Amino acid sequence: MIEEKLESMGIKLPNPPTPAGSYVPAIKTGNLLFISGQIPMEDGKVLFTGKVTDDNLETAQKSARMCAINLLAQMKRELGNLDKVTRIVKVSGFVNSDSEFYQHPKVINPASDLFFEVFGEKGKHARIALGAACLPLNSMTEIDAIVEFSN
Known part of the structure; x- marks a missing residue:
């Protein structure tokens, strides 16, 4: 059902990115899935790079x-079916921001909005949005998540 919803939204999940360091993409413990930080990567290429300023907020x-979307792809890989998601618990968003940029929540909102759009009430979550001096591979953003699931 969730995958049909994604299709109707014009979203095709990519192959989940592989880690850029010495860690695993996700860990299951109990009924929680901890997903490592995802950057805006597709087919091995970072799509959005550089510092975030007021001038490139939309980008x-x-x-x-x-x-x-990459977090959704990791969920699918780990759970086999996105319908097993019972709650997006927490999202942490990091923004590769210029020192004079203060709109970090606005940058991360589209990720939060997507989870709500896809999962409805189950997509509402706790969140943090922070600025960072730099991010891996010079990506504009990095987001991780904690997800509750059923077996």
């Missing part, structure tokens, strides 16, 4: 949405 929002 940064696209970057955050792509991170959320």
Whole structure:
């Protein structure tokens, strides 16, 4: 059902990105799935790079949405079926921001909005949005998530 919803939204999940370091993409413990930070990567290429400023806010929002799509791809890989998601518990968003940029929540909102759009009430979550001096591979954004699931 969730995958049909994604299809109706014009979203095709990519192959989940592989880690850029010495860690695993996700860990299951109990009924929680901890997903490592996802950057706006597709087919091995970072799609959105550089510092976020007031001038490129819309591009940064696209970057955050792509991170959320990669989080969905990791959920699918780990759970086999997105219908097993019972709650998006927490999202942490990091923004590769210029020192004079203060709109971090606005950058991460499209990721949060996507989870709500896809999962409805189950997509509402706790969140943090932070600025960072730099992010891996010079990506504009990086987002991780904690997800509750059923077996």
